Amino acid sequence: MLTTVLASLLAEIARRILRLVLLLAAVAVASFVLMVNSPVDPISVYVGADIAAIGPQQRALIAERWGFDDPPLERFGAWLGNLLQGDLGYSLTFNQPVGEVIAQRFLTSLALMAVAWLLSGVIGFGLGLLAGVHRGRTLDRVVTWWAYTLASAPTFWVGLLLLYVFSVWLGWTPLCCAVPVGVVADEVDLLDRIHHLLLPAVTLSIVGVAPVVLHTRQAVVEAMESDFVAFARAQGESTSGLVLHRVLRNAAAPALLLQFSSWGELFGGSVLAEQVFSYPGLGAATTQAALAQDVPLLLGIALFTTVFVFVGNQLGDLVHAWVDPRVRRPRLTAGRGVRARALAEEAA
Amino acid sequence: MTRLQIEDLTVSFVQYERGLRRRVVPGLAGMDLDVAPGEVVALVGASGAGKSLLAHAVLGLLPPNAVESGRVVVDGFEAAPADRRRFAGRDVVLLPQSVTYLDPVAPVGRQIRRAARLAGLADPAAAAASALHRRGLGAEVLGRYPHELSGGMARRVLVAMALLGRPRIIIADEPTPGLQQESAEAVLDELRARADDGCGVVLITHDLVAALPVSDRIVICEEGRTVDVAAPQDFTGDGERLRHPYTRALWRALPANGLRLPAVGEVA
Incomplete structure (x- = not known):
């Protein structure tokens, strides 16, 4: 019994890892094709501002040295070989290996994204719950209207608006960056970091909140109209009791699934939010890499975000199964035994 | 009264x-x-x-x-x-009709205990176990989810939940x-x-x-x-003891009584 469970668990893990490998291969091929066909001239990027000073012979030498004239398939092979050895290349924009840039920048972004993600999840679920329970009433209308407004507001615009109100007008929050300007890194305390994190995180969460609100509201409305809520009410359950004992868990499953699968949008939003607030995270690095035509860094970020989004989706699956027993203990596989037993007991 | x-x-x-x-x-x-x-x-x-x-x-x-x-x-x-x-x-209690009246994401036991508490019973856990036992269901059913019950078991759980107290x-x-003759x-x-x-x-x-x-x-x-x-x-024979034409039409339309549908205008 235990060994079969373990075996099926291992098989499932292997299947998911294989899926990730295939996904990464597809992303690597697609990114490489885009890169080869892009108008970016690697030599002028490499040489930089001195490009006017070098002649055709020097160009040819550089091209030969870097293998720019080799067939694309050969270049892809070389790149993939390096990749498999953990060498993502060198970023000229940051003058650092790509792996290091991503690691450092991601840690900075992580705080921002985690706070925004938690805020949007908690606020979105709470508001969706309120709206769904008070369906059709003023509160529901206000929340729904607000969610639709946010859903159609671009991140950078919301960011600029908040920046204007809270940093320029009220002066409560700093104008830029992750730490105070002109302060030695050792002297920056946690409070400073949180102070600088606040506005970008709120911006990022405001944009992510709308889908959570709307999906949660829908799930709550469905639960409130269900037969099992009618039966609970017939048992004398009050509205707050209904929400606590019946609606909460039913609405949590879809909300959690959505929240974990939104890591892609979260990263996309962080590109814009970090740009507006000059927050030195991975999102801002993506913009810089794109503007500076830093191809190795862009390729590295593409692969990294693939893994990031994939992990989010996998976690979403796990949490969803944990909350919803119909996923965790499906009738057709593990449940079949249970159901067969149920039928046998019935007959007996 | x-x-x-x-x-x-x-x-x-x-x-x-x-x-x-x-x-x-x-x-x-x-x-x-x-x-x-x-x-x-x-x-x-x-x-x-x-x-x-x-x-x-x-x-x-x-x-x-x-x-x-x-x-x-x-x-x-x-x-x-x-x-x-x-x-x-x-x-006043309701005995509902199908498994959709059970919460799909809560174990059966938790739902029965909640019903017992709402019915004002002193010991919800004991009430839940004995209510199931009286309908021929073992304690292991307490830990199951509604989708893991057969149709007949789900109905017995509903009966157990509805009739916990003294309504x-x-x-x-x-x-x-939908129930087998015996269960019905x-x-x-x-x-x-x-x-x-x-x-x-x-x-x-x-x-x-x-x-x-x-x-x-x-x-x-x-x-x-x-x-x-x-x-x-009064529901016997051809329904001649039934006074109201609609009642008589209902009785005569039953398969055992010839499946006769009323002629247009007869009922109204």
Whole structure:
């Protein structure tokens, strides 16, 4: 019994890892094709501002040295070989290996994204719950209207608006960056970091909140109209009791699934939010890499975000199964035994 | 004194089309029903005749846009909708019809214990276990989820949940369809036994034949109003002892009685 469970668990893990490998291969091929066909001239990027000073012979030498004239398939092979050895290349924009840039920048972004993600999840679920329970009433209308407004507001615009109100007008929050300007890194305390994190995180969460609100509201409305809520009410359950004992868990499953699968949008939003607030995270690095035509860094970020989004989706699956027993203990596989037993007991 | 007395109960729903035009949708158009202690009264009618709506009204479950008139009297006490909410779960209980009335993401045991607590029982855990045991279900069922129950087991769980306490009125909404003969009889026998203990039972069903042996009276409803009250023994032969043409048409339309459909105009 235990060994079969373990075996099926291992098989499932292997299947998911294989899926990730295939996904990464597809992303690597697609990114490489885009890169080869892009108008970016690697030599002028490499040489930089001195490009006017070098002649055709020097160009040819550089091209030969870097293998720019080799067939694309050969270049892809070389790149993939390096990749498999953990060498993502060198970023000229940051003058650092790509792996290091991503690691450092991601840690900075992580705080921002985690706070925004938690805020949007908690606020979105709470508001969706309120709206769904008070369906059709003023509160529901206000929340729904607000969610639709946010859903159609671009991140950078919301960011600029908040920046204007809270940093320029009220002066409560700093104008830029992750730490105070002109302060030695050792002297920056946690409070400073949180102070600088606040506005970008709120911006990022405001944009992510709308889908959570709307999906949660829908799930709550469905639960409130269900037969099992009618039966609970017939048992004398009050509205707050209904929400606590019946609606909460039913609405949590879809909300959690959505929240974990939104890591892609979260990263996309962080590109814009970090740009507006000059927050030195991975999102801002993506913009810089794109503007500076830093191809190795862009390729590295593409692969990294693939893994990031994939992990989010996998976690979403796990949490969803944990909350919803119909996923965790499906009738057709593990449940079949249970159901067969149920039928046998019935007959007996 | 009657356990439950319903007098000329009407329910309609106010709807707004495009936010402006007010539309009133009729639900119940005049229901009369009374159940004495020790009685099982079957409420029979086609689907859409308002049987379940009556159950919801008696339990105070109607949505806020419902408008109601008439009287609902519980044990001599005229109960406004707010009073009926107070009675629901303790004095007046609902026995629902299918597994969809169980919460799909909560274990069966937790749901029964919650029902026991709402019914005001002192020891919900013991009440849950013994309620299942009395219906031939073991303690392992407590840890299962509704989707892991067979249809018959789910129905027994519903019976266990509905009849935990000592209700004065039981409203059973289609408790038998889809059950095997044996299980259906067990449910009806239990309802009969509760009535014999002094409960008033309303048995909502469209299965006239199954209701006859356990019922004291049959109330026939059509399009939101009660049209006839008949004794079970009048449903015999060709239905010549049935006074109302609709009741007679219902009886004659049964497969065992020749599946005769009324001619146009005969019923109306």
